[in-house]
Amino acid sequence: MKAFRTTLIALMLVGFMAFCNCGQKVQWPDLPVSEATPYFADAAKTRTIDTAFYEIQNAKGKKLGTILFSSPYSDNIKGYNGPTPLLLTLDAKGRIKDVVLLDNQETPWYAQHVKEGGLYQRWQGLTPAEALKEDVDAISGATYTSNGVKKSLVARLRAYERQLKK
Numbered sequence: 359m360k361a362f363r364t365t366l367i368a369l370m371l372v373g374f375m376a377f378c379n380c381g382q383k384v385q386w387p388d389l390p391v392s393e394a395t396p397y398f399a400d401a402a403k404t405r406t407i408d409t410a411f412y413e414i415q416n417a418k419g420k421k422l423g424t425i426l427f428s429s430p431y432s433d434n435i436k437g438y439n440g441p442t443p444l445l446l447t448l449d450a451k452g453r454i455k456d457v458v459l460l461d462n463q464e465t466p467w468y469a470q471h472v473k474e475g476g477l478y479q480r481w482q483g484l485t486p487a488e489a490l491k492e493d494v495d496a497i498s499g500a501t502y503t504s505n506g507v508k509k510s511l512v513a514r515l516r517a518y519e520r521q522l523k524k
Contacts, residue, residue: 386410389425397447397456398422408521410514423455424448428514435513437506439463444510454481454489459507468500477504486515 389412394401402417410427428444435441440463447456457478459469472478475497481489490512496504 394425397425397445408524409517411518411521421450423450424452426514426518427460428510431517432510432513435506435509436502437462437464438468438502439465442503442506442510444507444514446511446514448486452485454484454486457481457507457511464503464506468503471500472497472503472507475500475504477507481511486518490515490519 386406386409388406389404391401391404394404394412394414398414400416400422401414403415403419404425405413405415407413407424410429410431412425414422414425416422424447426446426448428446429441432443433441442462442464443460445456445458445460446454447458449455459473459478462469477494477497480494481492484492494508496508
């Protein structure tokens with residue numbers, strides 16, 4: 359988990375530098391395969407597609423899916439105590455597989471309540487376009503955290519749609 363936290367901090371720093379770099383293109387860092395294997399067991403290679411956007415491949419080069427980080431696209435979106443950074447995975451067909459709340463400053467009880475309330479599962483199996491159309495209710499008792507997660511997911515998926523059009 360510590361390596362994952364370090365990777366996330368590095369990704370956030372590069373994202374910040376990209377926005378402050380006066381239009382110059384900044385190379386987004388590679389995602390270590392070890393960060394992809396919890397979500398894609400057969401992962402052997404990661405390929406940086408764009409900012410916070412990675413294709414995951416097996417040893418034969420077959421696409422297994424995609425990993426998206428909500429940062430830097432959601433850095434200004436707050437839950438109760440601060441940003442609600444997410445990791446999203448898409449399967450090889452482009453459907454949402456996982457939504458994971460990364461290290462954050464939310465009160466642990468509220469973050470756990472959101473998870474146990476099933477908020478993340480509400481997007482599973484949907485395409486990004488379908489997920490953007492979903493009107494997902496917040497989890498009662500953790501409204502600020504839920505809304506932060508929802509807004510972070512929307513911000514990331516909108517950025518993903520723009521990235522696909524490049």
